[in-house]
Amino acid sequence: MPTVKLMPQSVEVVLPDGSPLTELEFELYGQESIPFGCKAGVCGACVIEILNGIDYLGNKSREEKDFLETLGYPGDSFRLACQCHVGGAVTIQVVS
Numbered sequence: 001m002p003t004v005k006l007m008p009q010s011v012e013v014v015l016p017d018g019s020p021l022t023e024l025e026f027e028l029y030g031q032e033s034i035p036f037g038c039k040a041g042v043c044g045a046c047v048i049e050i051l052n053g054i055d056y057l058g059n060k061s062r063e064e065k066d067f068l069e070t071l072g073y074p075g076d077s078f079r080l081a082c083q084c085h086v087g088g089a090v091t092i093q094v095v096s
């Protein structure tokens with residue numbers, strides 16, 4: 001099963017294959033997590049940097065890429081967490 005390690009807290013969560021990263025909100029209830037807002041890729045509240053496992057969060061759509069660039073986060077290592085589904089071991093940190 002895929003694992004998500006959230007930095008800098010170094011908290012690790014195991015999720016079923018293909019789970020959306022929004023599941024972290026439930027898995028880490030009451031703990032510091034990703035600050036989700038709209039969960040639809042339009043508010044920019046959930047920007048993360050992928051520190052490891054970039055290939056295990058699915059493909060970035062053109063809309064997501066353009067929005068991240070507008071927010072000042074160009075490059076492959078930045079994602080909107082609400083648009084990611086996990087398929088392997090990843091390490092991420094919140095940047096927004």
Ligand code: FES
Nearest residue numbers: 037038039044082
């Ligand atoms: S929660 Fe709004 S863009 Fe991800």
